[in-house]
Amino acid sequence: MFKGLESEYKNFSTEFDQFSRNYFAQLKLRAHDISTLVESIQYSFSSGGKRFRPFLAYLVAQLYQQSGQKTMSLGFAAELIHTYSLIHDDLPCMDNDDFRRGLPTNHKKFGEDIALLSGDALQSEAFQCLAHDQLNSAEDKVIVIGHFAQFIGTAGMVGGQVLDMKSNYSTTLEQLEIIHQRKTGDLVTASVLCAAQYATSNKNDHTCLKIFAQNLGLAFQIKDDLLDGLDGAQDHKSYLKLLGVAKTKEKLNLHSSLAKQSLDQLSVDTNLLQKIIDFNLNREK
Numbered sequence: 001m002f003k004g005l006e007s008e009y010k011n012f013s014t015e016f017d018q019f020s021r022n023y024f025a026q027l028k029l030r031a032h033d034i035s036t037l038v039e040s041i042q043y044s045f046s047s048g049g050k051r052f053r054p055f056l057a058y059l060v061a062q063l064y065q066q067s068g069q070k071t072m073s074l075g076f077a078a079e080l081i082h083t084y085s086l087i088h089d090d091l092p093c094m095d096n097d098d099f100r101r102g103l104p105t106n107h108k109k110f111g112e113d114i115a116l117l118s119g120d121a122l123q124s125e126a127f128q129c130l131a132h133d134q135l136n137s138a139e140d141k142v143i144v145i146g147h148f149a150q151f152i153g154t155a156g157m158v159g160g161q162v163l164d165m166k167s168n169y170s171t172t173l174e175q176l177e178i179i180h181q182r183k184t185g186d187l188v189t190a191s192v193l194c195a196a197q198y199a200t201s202n203k204n205d206h207t208c209l210k211i212f213a214q215n216l217g218l219a220f221q222i223k224d225d226l227l228d229g230l231d232g233a234q235d236h237k238s239y240l241k242l243l244g245v246a247k248t249k250e251k252l253n254l255h256s257s258l259a260k261q262s263l264d265q266l267s268v269d270t271n272l273l274q275k276i277i278d279f280n281l282n283r284e285k
Contacts, residue, residue: 001050003282004275005059012058012068016051019072023129040110040118041125045083048101052220053078053191059272060195060209071195073133074144077126078191081152084122085161085187087115094165123152136198144194151190156182164237171237177218179237185217192216200267208265215259216277222252223280256281 002009024042031038054075061071090097090105091112097105107115130145150156160182167175192213196206225238226248239248256277263270 002055002276002279004278005272008059008062008272009055012055013051015068015072016054016058016075019076020045023076027125036110036114037118037121040106040114041083041122043109044087044106044118045080045122047103049079049082051075051079053082053188056188056213056216056273056276057191057195059276060192061199062272063266063268063270064199066199070135070198073129073135074148074194074198075191077129077148078187080122080126080129081148081157082187084119084126085152085157087119087122089161091115094161140197143197147194147197148190151186156186156190160184160186167237171242173239173242176237176239176242180218180221181214184221185214188217188220189213202267205266205268208262211262212259212273215255215262216280219252219255219259219277220280222248222255223283226252227283227285252281 024038027041028035028038054072057071057075057078058068061068086100087106089095090100091107098108099105105115106118110118127145127148130141130148133141136144152158160179163175163179164183167179171179189210193206193210196209200206222239225240226245228238229240229245239251243251259277260274263273
């Protein structure tokens with residue numbers, strides 16, 4: 001899936017899948033009397049996806065010669081949050097989608113009430129996962145939990161969803177970038193910045209990795225817009241609609257270049273993250 005990173009992704013997937021199995025086994029024990037809710041959560045969590053955010057966190061640990069287990073809890077938490085955001089995004093009161101990744105959306109399979117509560121539960125589980133992490137210090141965990149709360153909250157991912165819902169056909173490029181930075185980019189930023197918090201005490205590296213993640217998050221969304229356009233699913237609130245193909249590709253190249261420039265300032269070899277930027281530039285889905 002990630003060209004040039006096949007070995008790293010294989011190792012990551014093995015560790016992530018084992019962590020997921022263990023976590024959900026414990027969740028079933030804790031919530032044995034509400035099996036429908038657990039089934040709904042697992043249905044959406046296991047419905048596919050690249051695991052892009054937890055893989056990024058894993059790669060940051062690798063940059064600093066740290067075990068992937070050191071960032072596994074935060075990567076898993078990021079994926080729980082991402083899953084909750086997709087469940088809520090699909091609801092009739094928002095995008096009203098019937099299918100995601102070729103399967104019925106959560107509310108189509110379990111009903112709107114269970115879908116809504118599954119999203120709520122996923123967010124709570126994410127913070128429980130972060131709090132119960134045994135491999136990092138209490139001081140670092142407090143910082144990481146604060147970052148996640150900031151980047152997914154009112155001024156972050158949730159705020160981006162509100163701006164998206166309230167925008168219209170007159171959305172400007174500046175407004176669109178704010179929407180995508182918050183709605184898509186902020187969870188990417190949280191995943192990378194929190195991994196850096198666990199992997200290194202170098203504050204300059206933290207700053208550079210944050211800039212890297214912000215630009216990568218935007219580049220990821222821009223690439224999605226291009227791919228959606230090729231599939232005929234162009235949204236009126238997209239780079240492609242506002243700029244056309246040529247200028248959208250220019251924006252993709254700009255943010256990819258800015259992401260690479262930020263990596264040049266790090267104190268370690270950044271080859272793994274350079275490959276992630278190239279993967280996004282060249283991916284076909």
